[in-house]
Each structure stands twice: as structure tokens, then as C-alpha cells.
Amino acid sequence: xEQTQNPAALIYDWNExxxxxxxxxxxxxxxxxxxxxxxQSPSVRDPSIEQKMHLLRLMDRMGVQCLNLGLPGAGKRAQxxxxxxxxxxxxxxxxxxxxxxxxxxxxxITPIIEISQRVGVPIEVTAFIGSSPIRGYAxxxxxxxxxxxTRSAIKLIVENGLPASFVTEDTTRSHPKTLDRLFxxxxxxxxxxxxxxxxxxxxxxxxxxxxxxxxxGVLRALDVEDTVELDWHGHNDRxxxxxxxxxxxxxxVHRVHGCGLGIGxxxxxxxxxxxxxxxxxxxxxxxxxxxxxxxVEYVEAISxxxxxxxHPSYPLSGRDAFRxxxxxxxxxxxxxxxRGDTELEDRxxxxxxxxxxxxxxxxxIGHYSGRSNVxxxxxxxxxxxxxxxxxxxFSAAKKGDHTLSTxxxxxxxxx
Numbered sequence: 400x401e402q403t404q405n406p407a408a409l410i411y412d413w414n415e416x417x418x419x420x421x422x423x424x425x426x427x428x429x430x431x432x433x434x435x436x437x438x439q440s441p442s443v444r445d446p447s448i449e450q451k452m453h454l455l456r457l458m459d460r461m462g463v464q465c466l467n468l469g470l471p472g473a474g475k476r477a478q479x480x481x482x483x484x485x486x487x488x489x490x491x492x493x494x495x496x497x498x499x500x501x502x503x504x505x506x507x508i509t510p511i512i513e514i515s516q517r518v519g520v521p522i523e524v525t526a527f528i529g530s531s532p533i534r535g536y537a538x539x540x541x542x543x544x545x546x547x548x549t550r551s552a553i554k555l556i557v558e559n560g561l562p563a564s565f566v567t568e569d570t571t572r573s574h575p576k577t578l579d580r581l582f583x584x585x586x587x588x589x590x591x592x593x594x595x596x597x598x599x600x601x602x603x604x605x606x607x608x609x610x611x612x613x614x615x616g617v618l619r620a621l622d623v624e625d626t627v628e629l630d631w632h633g634h635n636d637r638x639x640x641x642x643x644x645x646x647x648x649x650x651x652v653h654r655v656h657g658c659g660l661g662i663g664x665x666x667x668x669x670x671x672x673x674x675x676x677x678x679x680x681x682x683x684x685x686x687x688x689x690x691x692x693x694x695v696e697y698v699e700a701i702s703x704x705x706x707x708x709x710h711p712s713y714p715l716s717g718r719d720a721f722r723x724x725x726x727x728x729x730x731x732x733x734x735x736x737x738r739g740d741t742e743l744e745d746r747x748x749x750x751x752x753x754x755x756x757x758x759x760x761x762x763x764i765g766h767y768s769g770r771s772n773v774x775x776x777x778x779x780x781x782x783x784x785x786x787x788x789x790x791x792x793f794s795a796a797k798k799g800d801h802t803l804s805t806x807x808x809x810x811x812x813x814x
Contacts, residue, residue, distance in 0.1 A: 406746040414681075423683055428464045428654040429671060430630065433701060435467035435500055436668055437658035446704035448483055454659075454704070455484060455493060457697040461675060462689035465496040465654065467525070471514060472507030482514045489520055498523040498564075503552035512559045525594060526552045527566035530573040530581060542577055549584045557589035564592035564630070571595070571602040575613055582617050592628045594656075597643065600636025600666070607631075607643050611650055628653040633669045635661060640669040645677060659701035660709065660716075672698050676715055676751065695756050714751065721753040722761040724802040726769025729762045733775050736760075764792065765802035776808065788812065 434451050437443065446454070458466055468485060471478040481499060488495050499514075501507035503526045515522045528548055529538065535545070549565065556563040565585035567573060582593060595610060602610070611629070618624045631647035633640040633656070644655045657671030672694055678684050679691055698716040702709045711719040723729050728748050735744040744760055745752040753759050762775050773793045777784040795811045796803055803811075 406740070406743045410746070422681060423648055424651050425653070426685070427648050427678055427683060429674070430498060430632075430654050430656040431458050431463045431466040431658070431671055432632075432656050432668060433466075433658040433662065433671070435469050436632075436656075436664070437662040437701075437705070439664040440662050440667065440705075440707070441664075443662060443705040443707055448480055450700070450704040451480065451484060452487055454697070454700060455487065455495065456491070457693050457700065459493040459495055460690045460693050461697060462684070463495065463671070465498050465523070467498045467500055467656075468522075470500045470507070471510035472501055472504075478510050478514065481511075482518060485514060485518045485520060485522065489518065496523060497521075498525060500566075501526050501552070503528045503548040505551070505555055508552060508555050512556075512561065515559075515561060521561055523562040523564055523592075524556045525564040525566050525592075526556065527568050527594075527596075528552075528581075529569055530567040530577055531569035532574055532577070533572065534569055542580060545577070546580060546584050549581050550588055553585050553588035553590050562592070563588075563590045564594055565590040566594040566596060566632070568596050569598040569601075571597045571606055571610060572599070578613070579617055582614070583621065586618075586621055586623055586627060591626065592630060592653075594630040594632055595652075597631075597633045597640075600634035600640065602633070602643055603637075603639065604643065604646050607646055608650060611647075611652070630654045630656060632656040634663065635666045635668065635670075638666075640667075641673050641677070644669045644674050648678075660698050660705075660707060660713075662701065662705060662707050672716070673714055680751070691755075692757060695758065715756060715758070720751070721749060721758050722763060723748070724763040724765035724772060725767045726772060729772045729775065730769060732760050732762060733771055763802045764796045764808055766797055766799050768793070768796055780805070780808075782812065 433454065438445055468481045469477045471481050485497050488497060499511045499522050501511060501524055508524060508526065511522055511524050528545055530545065553563050553565060567578060567581060593614065595614065614629060618627055629652050631644065631652045633643050644657065647655055655674065657669035657674050659672055661667040661670030675691060675694060695716045698709065709716055711717050714720060731747045732744055735747045741754055745754055762772055764772050764776050770789055770793055773789045774784040777788065792808060792811050
């Protein structure tokens with residue numbers, strides 16, 4: 400077998416140029432919102448309790464530290480599911496911090512307190528309130544009302560011994576005077592976490608940086624920089640959710656929220672699986688704590704349980720992620736395979752190593768294919784790649800307008 404260089408040494412990585420110091424200040428932490436915020440998508444089906452349990456086990460394997468179990472204020476079923484899942488975390492000793500969402504009203508918070516007391520496990524309560532002027536105008540709210548709800552909600556959570564996280568909905572479109580007042584109120588009442596939300600996917604990297612600098616200024620003025628942590632919760636309306644999540648971690652946010660397959664309201668939340676994938680590729684996830692061999696299984700389970708299809712070109716988990724029918728691409732992969740080097744085969748035409756995640760390179764036949772595609776396909780499927788047969792399949796493919804299915808190629812062979 401011919402030996403090759405380490406494929407990584409054959410890649411000139413512009414991503415690493417002019418970088419000084421570590422990319423992240425601390426090990427990244429995540430909040431999985433798949434079975435709460437993800438289920439607010441109008442296209443999803445609410446998974447069964449057994450399906451949710453399976454997802455929790457996968458989250459635990461992947462090293463997700465925290466998950467939102469739901470919004471118990473939504474009704475009896477939500478409360479029953481949260482309690483069942485919380486008991487499962489205890490019984491199976493999963494390394495997952497339980498978290499529940501609530502509006503800043505006692506009717507949402509009280510069920511969380513009661514579930515926590517029955518199970519005997521603290522639940523982090525993320526109490527949210529709309530803070531942007533556009534939302535306030537539409538709802539008829541003023542700052543005094545927002546402050547009153549903030550104060551009473553955080554006080555109720557803290558008095559009952561639960562960790563309180565304060566969530567300003569639409570933070571990225573909120574006025575600094577409003578945020579300053581609400582942040583100070585929540586912290587005065589004992590909140591130990593602020594969740595900054597890009598609720599409608601409005602932010603750009605500049606907006607995120609400005610918001611973080613402002614928020615840190617408030618924490619610094621209160622002398623709580625070391626005791627109050629920051630979360631980032633992003634949506635994908637402008638298509639920048641993943642990029643912003645990576646920036647948020649680089650710029651010192653303690654936790655980032657996301658959903659499997661990026662599901663969620665409108666165009667969805669930050670894709671948690673793609674965030675994990677990118678951090679792995681950057682070498683920022685400790686494999687002792689993050690088993691990503693089940694990452695594709697996690698995405699496929701999210702898709703199956705919610706009824707949201709995986710787009711063919713979705714990174715890593717999509718049908719076409721490692722599939723090509725283009726002649727020049729296939730030729731490079733085939734040549735790498737002939738060297739007997741799986742890593743080279745994985746990297747020559749892909750930034751993501753398929754084999755690490757249980758996938759493999761796939762070569763198909765279509766109108767952009769070369770003869771090497773046909774030869775490879777025939778041999779992979781147990782046919783002798785004679786010149787006559789190769790010519791027959793190649794000619795038929797060139798007359799078509801799509802990538803041929805296995806059945807179509809076999810029909811050409813048998814014709």
C-alpha cells in the first residue's frame with residue numbers, strides 16, 4: 400500500500416492565520432432547546448415521551464451540559480413530560496442540567512417549583528419577558544410593568560431555592576436604557592444568568608459584539624462579572640445563527656442555545672449539531688466529554704420524531720453531504736481511495752471527515768459524470784466494468800438531466 404503524507408499537512412489553513420492565543424476563553428457549554436423552543440415550529444410534531452427520552456440519552460452522549468425540558472405553564476401534558484424526563488435524568492444519572500422556560504408570571508413558574516419539589520432536584524428556571532420597544536408598543540407594555548414582572552418572577556424563583564436565569568426576549572432590538580433597568584432588577588433579586596436573545600434573527604456580528612460589550616459594562620458596574628453568567632440564544636432569520644453562535648463563544652459567552660437540525664419557530668434556531676460539528680473541527684471539544692459518533696443519529700432522530708425532513712444538502716447528515724456525481728470530484732476521491740488512505744479520501748473533496756461520523760464518500764452517475772464514475776459504480780455494485788458496459792451506461796447518463804438512481808442504472812445495464 401502506497402504511503403501518503405498526513406492529509407492535514409496537505410491543507411493550507413487560512414482559518415488559523417494571525418490568530419493569537421486560544422480561540423475560546425473557556426470550554427464551550429450548550430443548552431439544547433430541541434424539545435422546547437424547537438417544538439414551537441408550526442411544522443413539527445411533538446415527540447412522544449419515549450422519543451424525548453431517546454433524545455436525552457443522545458444529548459448526554461454528545462456532551463450537551465443543559466437542556467430545556469419544556470414550558471410547564473403550557474398545560475398538563477407539558478408538566479407530565481417535564482416531570483417524567485426529570486425523573487429519568489435522576490434514575491439514569493445523566494449529566495444534564497435540567498432547565499425549564501417560563502413567562503415572568505407566577506402561573507408559569509409555580510408548576511416548575513412544584514415539579515422540582517416532587518422530584519427533589521433543582522430546575523434552572525429561565526424566565527422570559529419581551530423587552531424591545533416594538534414588542535412593548537404592540538402589547539401595550541411600559542417599562543414599569545416590565546420591571547414589576549421581572550422583580551416578582553425572579554423573587555419567586557429565588558425564594559423557592561431554584562437557579563434563576565433572566566431572559567430578555569428580542570434583546571438584540573431592545574433599548575440600552577430598558578436593558579440596563581431590567582438587568583439590574585433581575586440581578587438585585589438574585590438572578591445568576593442573563594440570556595441574551597436574538598428572537599427574530601436580527602443581529603449581525605457587529606450587533607452581537609456591541610450587545611455583549613454593553614451587557615458586560617452593566618455587570619462590571621454592579622461588580623457581578625464573576626457571579627452572573629451570559630447565555631446566547633439565536634434564531635436564523637438572516638441565516639447567520641451558526642456564525643453568531645461561534646462568535647458568541649469566541650467572545651466569552653458562557654453557554655449557547657440551539658436545536659437539533661436547527662428546528663424552531665419561523666426559520667428555526669441555531670443548529671446545535673452544526674455548532675458541535677464546527678467546534679469539533681476546530682479542535683475545541685474534548686473527545687472524553689463529547690462523543691460525536693452519534694451526531695448523525697441525533698439529527699436523524701430529531702427529523703423522524705418531529706416530522707421535519709433533512710434537506711439533501713444539509714451539512715453532515717444530509718443525503719448529499721458526501722455524495723457526488725461530478726466527474727472531476729469523483730476522480731479525485733477515487734484516486735485517494737486507490738492510495739488506501741481513508742483520511743485522504745475523506746479530505747480531498749470535503750472539509751468534513753465522513754468516516755469520523757459514520758458516513759462515507761458516495762460516487763454516483765449523472766450527466767456531469769466522467770467514465771471513472773461509471774467504472775467505480777459498476778465495480779462497487781458487483782459488475783465487471785467492461786468497455787462496452789461502461790460506454791452504455793456513460794452514454795445514457797449524458798443524455799439525462801439528473802443523477803441516476805440505483806434502479807435506473809440497473810435498468811440501463813439490463814436493457
